[in-house]
Amino acid sequence: MKRRTTSSKQAVFNILKSSEVALSQDDIEKKVAGEMNRATMYRILNSFCEDGHVHRIFSDDGRTYFAVCLNCKENDHHHNHVHFRCLKCLRMECLKEEIEIKMPQGYTFKDANCLVTGYCNCCS
Amino acid sequence: MKRRTTSSKQAVFNILKSSEVALSQDDIEKKVAGEMNRATMYRILNSFCEDGHVHRIFSDDGRTYFAVCLNCKENDHHHNHVHFRCLKCLRMECLKEEIEIKMPQGYTFKDANCLVTGYCNCCS
DNA sequence: TTTATTATTGCAACAAAGTCGCATTAATAA
């Protein structure tokens, strides 16, 4: 027996799944009904990432954002799409745009975290 | 009269300039001769970034790394090159590889922070 | 050279993100 399904986990997952944008722990805390301990939420988010249901976005605002994996198969995780953070409305979103990076000779690629800041179409 | 040249600034800048890799504040603190207050060093690094002598790399390890700008002209700052962090030897380096990102319709590009993790040629 | 101005520094206190140990609670297997 490994993971157990709990209401906390389901709550967090539903929030992430129904969100159009990536969310920080703080964002989720605001959206979740009732109380939920910060440490617990981080543990939940970490487990989602471990299990490959959710991916992390490391932002230049000092926060980590979380978003559900959409096109990831069990054995094919590719998070090399671009993330965008609007400097005005603060939306953090996963873009369709994928980047392909030519690694230097002898280097091994493990993961990518590509973030672009600017203004979204509403805020431009 | 705006910026003043001080030995602290010069020390930090020389460390960054002579380093092959990008450095975190902590890295610099270890390299700097004698004592230097953390707040002071951050203020120095921030001023370098403001003045466009140095650019920031936001890493997935929770730290910010700093590296001198090499190909930036006064009016043409382009930091859309890829950064690489080796998961074994922990080197953080600026890669030659530049990424070009097609922004969605109506979006305005401001800055990019593209980080790749993996293993460098020594550690692969 | 001397003085005045103000950028820079050190210090301490603070903020925010995230982690961890531990006792308690609750899913699930037996």
Add this chain to the structure above:
DNA sequence: TTATTAATGCGACTTTGTTGCAATAATAAA
């Protein structure tokens, strides 16, 4: 129904980075 152990809440903690304030020092002005 009971036993097992994952999940939770709590509080303490760590790390990165910032800020107010008084003291110091680089530089402009006299």
